[in-house]
Amino acid sequence: MEKKQILAKNVNLLAEISQQEKTMKTEGGKQPSVIVIERIIELLKQIIFPGYFGAEIRSRESRLYHVGVSMEALEKDLKEQICLSFRSFKGEDVKEKTSDEIALKFIDTLPEIKRVLYTDIEAMSNADPAVTAYGEIIFCYPIVQVMLHYRVAHALLRLGVPVLPRIITEMAHSKTGIDIHPGAQIGEYFSIDHGTGVVIGETCIIGNHVTLYQGVTLGAKKFTYNENGTPVNTPRHPIIEDNVTIYSNSSILGRITIGHDTIVGGNIWLTESVRPYSKIVQQKAVSEAFIDGAGI
Amino acid sequence: MEKKQILAKNVNLLAEISQQEKTMKTEGGKQPSVIVIERIIELLKQIIFPGYFGAEIRSRESRLYHVGVSMEALEKDLKEQICLSFRSFKGEDVKEKTSDEIALKFIDTLPEIKRVLYTDIEAMSNADPAVTAYGEIIFCYPIVQVMLHYRVAHALLRLGVPVLPRIITEMAHSKTGIDIHPGAQIGEYFSIDHGTGVVIGETCIIGNHVTLYQGVTLGAKKFTYNENGTPVNTPRHPIIEDNVTIYSNSSILGRITIGHDTIVGGNIWLTESVRPYSKIVQQKAVSEAFIDGAGI
Amino acid sequence: MEKKQILAKNVNLLAEISQQEKTMKTEGGKQPSVIVIERIIELLKQIIFPGYFGAEIRSRESRLYHVGVSMEALEKDLKEQICLSFRSFKGEDVKEKTSDEIALKFIDTLPEIKRVLYTDIEAMSNADPAVTAYGEIIFCYPIVQVMLHYRVAHALLRLGVPVLPRIITEMAHSKTGIDIHPGAQIGEYFSIDHGTGVVIGETCIIGNHVTLYQGVTLGAKKFTYNENGTPVNTPRHPIIEDNVTIYSNSSILGRITIGHDTIVGGNIWLTESVRPYSKIVQQKAVSEAFIDGAGI
């Protein structure tokens, strides 16, 4: 069979709606746009941290102009993506008016989101002796990136918007290696240092002044299945109370409670609740040996 | 020495072919293009998941047009990059005809790659109670990204194409934090949740219906060296049989076999084979202590 | 309240300088530009690895032209960003001449940075049996990306440039999942395989011929606080001597010394110094059990 025929055959095979696509109902059609959602996040950064992201702002007077222009663009893009999310993932044709209302309700939460993000920045600054300026954190710490994505996604989720919140947190996951489900509830003054590998599950509840280090998992221990064998979405992730610090690579699994003012050391595997004011450390788990240089 | 001289001096020093470059034979020359390879992946996404990636597709009729246009562009770019890979990394001047044939053979595997990717999506959907729609997985779960890159790279590797496969999986590694070597063999219905930090080595063999969580390493325990001290590329990574689940941050190392229908808990360090139907869990490794709030 | 009013109200709220911004002194103003810094890194790649990054170079003669053009652009961008860094983060109006001098001093270190990066490539090649060509490492191994960022950032830090170094290493962190503080001191022939989740703290000192695997933390055990409760930036991360290999997911914490020619196995939690020629392995920490297929 020659080239043209091979190409044409595969074009036809791949263009057909396959049985799998039919079964899964994933035939495509008009979808939310990843590019537009990235622009939405970019606009939110410009609105919440004017001068740090987007155009240079040369005077206090012109903050108003810049925030105003970004807000107008945000409102338009957001309304449209909300509408598309409902259509694609709920099968419902949300009226344009509803998307409009949801977008406005979301915009009405932005000043509060900004305030809380600044508590995260303050917490981060207190946690890391290497910080030399607040601006440094806004500019380059993954915590700001990931928490902006999460707090925005969480607000959209609470307004009932489907899938969009998850797309937004996955964008942060890809950039930072920190995977926070938009359904998690996280208090103020939250900080994550380094952060690569952190996972925070859908039903987590986290208090104020909590600090995590890289590789911490707040996960599920097991799933409950219904009679069809489908996993059921029940509370299955930990509750972390106020003033808790969890060091690197520890895993806290299941619907347990870590009491307030507790410190969990690194590399801990924890599946049972812990009383307040606890300090959890690993048993000494290494043996030393003098060797003559051979490989392991 | 003044500015112009400093600049000119360093330009000359850096433009020279250094002794290291000569020794390592890395003088540059015409190379595969990272930008073109990214475009190839983008085209493959549009061909395999039409409507999700690339332009909106407004009717079933026009899937044919879109897949056709993407396929034509794919064929051209791929042929060229295959040719460049051989020239740069094998020192052989592959005939244009050969690159052409390899590209066609690869295109001929696309319908099968699409079918298998849909089994991965189905597995992911079964593993995560937070999923609300299949489209959500295609859109934003790292598993789709990483498996598309891996399955494409693996197909190219089997056709003998040098280095290109590795570039493709490293792109996924950068975006998802999941590092799968293109040489690994992975069955159907494969899923990875969260995924940051997962490493799957070159000689791994993985069956069907296997699920991994974040931070899992399927690695080598030690290398064999030849008489020149160069490490030898022998089977050195684990074999994972069907229906195995491995929880977060566990390391399975060396050419061992994890028998089918086995569960490996989180934070496990495993260097010996395990019989089928096993369940491996960590010993309780923490001690609790009430403390008065001082840091660790 | 209708739409226009809601938008206008929030624009006004968000455009105001909030009390938090005043307290933290983060009102924006002219800042270093992330986009320009990304271009600086791109230019450095073209200067250090001509032919691999940037335009194709078709003859040895034209390496001179390409390196020259990139150098001119580098010098201009760098000078400007150095100037902006001092202004934004030191509150000092560094004279243009000073920025100029610093940029030139940095450029004068480039041939040495290139030489050392090639030792890292050589080390990587020796560590990974899957490597088939040096060019493959330059092209797609995260080690090259992350070490170029780190070695450049470290050189800028030594010249006293504020924040810029940190922005540069965070860019590499985002792309590779490897987080190296620009203040760390790292010798030659350094390699990291896979790398996701690696953290190397600000006061680490690392010798020559050191190899790390994914998930390794070289971190602090505790902070010292001054009388105001602010953490103090003292030496608090480990010293790793020559010829040390640390396997995946191990944590080395505190100002301890890992003696030369030592091997630290995977999943180790280490907070005490180790003599030279040591070999640290984990105690057997798993229990096996035959089970009948039920979930954990």
Next chain:
Amino acid sequence: MEKKQILAKNVNLLAEISQQEKTMKTEGGKQPSVIVIERIIELLKQIIFPGYFGAEIRSRESRLYHVGVSMEALEKDLKEQICLSFRSFKGEDVKEKTSDEIALKFIDTLPEIKRVLYTDIEAMSNADPAVTAYGEIIFCYPIVQVMLHYRVAHALLRLGVPVLPRIITEMAHSKTGIDIHPGAQIGEYFSIDHGTGVVIGETCIIGNHVTLYQGVTLGAKKFTYNENGTPVNTPRHPIIEDNVTIYSNSSILGRITIGHDTIVGGNIWLTESVRPYSKIVQQKAVSEAFIDGAGI
């Protein structure tokens, strides 16, 4: 007054809706987009001359794919711009369905437009001895550009679309210096050589096999005004019958008829009708004089 105040004052003055804007009803609002209209023209070129404009087409089979993709994009953009034109310039809120119908009717004329454009190309080839290949005309002769714009604009005008046609012909005017009003009626086998400065007025009627050279004006002699002093849009431009050639820089003005098979020489000023088979030439209008090199 200092800088900030001057800027703020002028921003306020310019942002206000001026009295002129109110009087003229030109306050802005959602308008047709020049950028989208340029894309529409680009798509039409790709549809009508596949392979010459847009992506390279590598086989006959893939013409179908390319034309299909361009058509889908065309239909979407066009529908939207038609809708915006009615809203902006007719004050009527055309139902989406109507725009849709108009767009489809227009698309249904494309094969005929293509056929007629090919007659223009054939005429051009016959008129210019410098032509070496038909493709050369499609590629670089302004006649193709200007006639594609005109014929498309004319078709839209006949379908009642406001202003859009005029925007489309002005784009061609800007690129070629040839200004054809979309209302003019132009037959087949029409050609214009060089063309800069050609003007063809709104009520012109031009037969088949007509050729114009640069600088030819087919204009109005005088306007009729109504009682308010507004010029009335009556037939006021010439009728040019079949087989007429008009040489460079001649002006034919008013509702006169140039009979078929007539030649009008260059630099003619003509305001009266001419019988068929005429040949109009200029009287000798220069005096020669031998001079000794002084300026005029």
Next chain:
Amino acid sequence: MEKKQILAKNVNLLAEISQQEKTMKTEGGKQPSVIVIERIIELLKQIIFPGYFGAEIRSRESRLYHVGVSMEALEKDLKEQICLSFRSFKGEDVKEKTSDEIALKFIDTLPEIKRVLYTDIEAMSNADPAVTAYGEIIFCYPIVQVMLHYRVAHALLRLGVPVLPRIITEMAHSKTGIDIHPGAQIGEYFSIDHGTGVVIGETCIIGNHVTLYQGVTLGAKKFTYNENGTPVNTPRHPIIEDNVTIYSNSSILGRITIGHDTIVGGNIWLTESVRPYSKIVQQKAVSEAFIDGAGI
């Protein structure tokens, strides 16, 4: 001589500063940037005609934000280009403060420029029976384009800025075929229909309510030379008083005066002054002849 040598030889020849460049003092160096100047014009369009150019503006409130953002960008770009123009073309190092002042003075004229441009639009509307809406003129008539460029360039010229004004009018020349020297003085309610080929010289003085058609030249008849043979820049172009209309392709040459309320017909060659209320028409200059179809 082989390829590399030919390339290298010509690179060297062309990179050298040639004798001509030395003589003419055109060695390059930092110049005003055509790309930035195009952006300046784009910003001016957005400021003067908000909603027609630049982003869609969705409410009256947000005109303020958009104009404010554009103004800030304008001020920055303009200041810089003014500074570069002085440095490149006057050899003077204008203080940054001076450029700043000039930019502000220019910005202070914008409301007046806007007002006058609206008179041009009104005049155009009265002159062309084909106009259906004022917005149509703003959108697509070359008069708006060319007069915006000219009026802006003229204002900059009056503030003493070198060369920049000329670059700005040449941009309009390239787009519209209308060449107005920035030094010309043009009153209100000015209109040009079609316009291709219009030339208006440096020392022209044009009153109010003047209308020109395509191909009209308001030029110089002869130059005065000084003792070195260099042409002297004296008043040498016509004065056109109020209420004058000049039809297509007429040339008015030399420092003559066309009295108010005069009509000049098409194709007129005029080198002497004309009293007010005149009407100039061409003598009948064609001879008709019946012919039998032979070419000229």
Next chain:
Amino acid sequence: MEKKQILAKNVNLLAEISQQEKTMKTEGGKQPSVIVIERIIELLKQIIFPGYFGAEIRSRESRLYHVGVSMEALEKDLKEQICLSFRSFKGEDVKEKTSDEIALKFIDTLPEIKRVLYTDIEAMSNADPAVTAYGEIIFCYPIVQVMLHYRVAHALLRLGVPVLPRIITEMAHSKTGIDIHPGAQIGEYFSIDHGTGVVIGETCIIGNHVTLYQGVTLGAKKFTYNENGTPVNTPRHPIIEDNVTIYSNSSILGRITIGHDTIVGGNIWLTESVRPYSKIVQQKAVSEAFIDGAGI
């Protein structure tokens, strides 16, 4: 018939190779790329006028680097476009080596092209009293643009390259309104002021120190046809000897000779040869009349 059917029907109709395309042999296929040719011209501007076009050049040393990089890119693009031109328009498969040789021969003429362009700039400076600096001419006078295009196109034509030269001059025509056929022969110190509407035919021969103004046509009077009715490409445009000035809107037609040191006034229609040292002026052709303000 519904929407999908209308679209599909027209897609099929337009994708088919029409009878006209077959007859004219214009089916598309791989063509020279207008975008690449525009890049070629951009590179030539950077090579010939370094510092004026392309990147800023900050020192004399780096002219070498910039010219070198541009030359390398030029050589590659040009070779490819030459090859495509032969294949598309001559039906011959020129060997890659031949295209290579032609590109090199062309590059070898660049220093001479640069020298001659500088004579044009000098001539323009002498002709226009409004010029304030040589750089002003390079930056914004259409003469530089059009002559660079023409002189480059002419050199390629002499090397036998088909169609490419014509595409290059049409680009200049579109930007400047000046239409010079690449076949024309034009001497040194050539200048055109304003220029819109100038046409210079294929077989023109123009001496040194010739100046043209806007609207001048150097055209053919009539064509010779062969027995098939095809026009024959014989010498049919004027010869203009040294030191001739032709004022605006004059037409010189046919294979006549304008003797050296001649001045042709504006609006002249000339079809007979003129002796050296002539001065041609128009007879007075207007009648004046006092009128009372009525329209023409």
